[in-house]
Amino acid sequence: MSSASDAELLADVTRFLYREARYQDEHDYDAWEALWTDDALYWIPANGDDLDPETQMSIVYDNRSRIALRIRQLHTGKRHTQSPRSRLRRIVSNIDVLGRTGPDQNDLNVTANALVYESNLRGETLWASRNDYTLRFVPGSGSGPDGGTELRMAKKKVILANNQAALFTLSFLI
Amino acid sequence: MAAALNVLAPTWSRLVQRDRVDGSVYTDPAIFRAELEKIWYRGWVYVGHSSEVPKPNDFVMKAIGPQSVLMTRDKDGQIHLLLNRCPHRGNQVCLEDRGNTTSFVCSYHGWNFRNNGELRGTPFPAGYQGVDKSQLGLGKVARVETYKGFVFGSFAAPGSGPTLLEHLGAAAEAIDRLVQFSPEGEVEVTAGFLKHRTKANWKFIVDNETDGYHPTFVHASIFSTAKSGIGALYNNDSTAVSRYLGNGHSENDLRPEFRRLDKPLGWFGTSEDRLPEYVAKMKVAYGEEKARQILVDGTPHTMIFPNLFIAEIQLFVLQPLAADETVQHVTAIQFKGAPDLNRRMRQQTMGSVGPAGLLLADDTEMYERNQRGVQQRDPETLFLGRGLHRERTDENGFTIGDNTDEVPSRGMWSHYRALMEAT
16 A cells, blocks of 8 residues: 555544544434444443453443444433533544455554543543544445445444443433 | 541431431541541442453452452452552552453562462562561452342451342342343443543432433433434333432333333334344244343443442443542443344444433533532532322332432432431
């Protein structure tokens, strides 16, 4: 890969992550949900970074249908812990494309750091994490001969810096 | 400390009445300190499960309120509850959540303790000439008893106070009912704990565990979106009942509803054809008829005072840290010999509880709103009178009410008052 295309790829990825962060901070639930592929996995481990989620409790271990349920619940307006909604601002940084995987090398392994400030009825909370993503190029809806390609999230793993500790309620989209 | 207890002693009849309690019982730091002495450091408290230390020399870090407790299994298989404090200078001797070791070595001056708490040795021993090593072991929770794998501890002196079986009383039956969902008759606590911190008093949580009134309102968002049948168990014409079991323990007995519906595994939102291996094993273990009854009835919804909530598919362990701070430790119940059921138990647990849980995050939001609200000056009390006029006695002599009635709360508070008034 040439350095020019490396820089282009990183710019695409960065734009995608900033967009995701904006949807989350603004509680734009549907736009955020639309970023996911059908084989989605949204995972927030507990008590370490790599415990087997098939045998050990995770804070979140959502497949696509549970992501949809989580969003539908938020939309009811009676998800009390998000009514009123948390006020959020997050910084996403240290973005890196670590490699490609999957059929046709179409999946990108991406990592980033995030720091989220939350203000809600209880007070102020800081959430620090490393986020590991699998992003995938899918056929896009743009103009041009093939409509271009767009990025989607196939996997997001949020590794909270304090996931070994007792945590306050985490009910916004992180 | 003693002075604070004496000042409080005559006021309990005012603070805790039959149908109301004073708001200060949730907020006053002096009352919290008194509770530690009279409830948490005196009575039986659930600590852990024997399956968390399956092998000789296993240990796991647990807690009784703010006390950090090491649950160990020694080389002979006996379970000990040790305090995580070096008798020398107070250093924490163990910093790992779990592991396997025959000894704990203090990082400060190298004192070495056996996993039964005894002091094995001290570096440069000539400096301790004439010192009695047997007096310098780790502190211990004096009484340790196990019921069907559930390990409880009490700081009361051996021989004083009730036995564990006396304390559990009728609530022991909840554990009996629970373990029979394993074809081998054993619960396993092997899925790890989510730790959910909340700025609220522990008694708001105890009150809520068997409060059948709130689900319709607090959990409407998930009942409607997940098309769950749980909501119907707690509506106004549910045939389920709330029951006070004595000694602070209580339950929502959902069996009348599940028996009316008469669907094996209906309580779990599934059916026998989805878990064929499990159902076959249950029929072999208990016989066709009894297995069917077990699977129709469902697992218990029982609060064992003061800190173990058997929540049908999860175990909650409450850890009070301050008048306004509590940690809920929660794990999926796992049944020995039931891997297909266990996988679903873990999946449902991860969805519903813990910091991001679709159910518990909303309960916990209420706990924090309760805690802030109760600090307002007027009215001074919380009203616990729901269903007082229709309380009744069941065939076993227990007080019961409709499922939405505050029978469990009133029972818990009467027991609480007796403990706090005791000298």
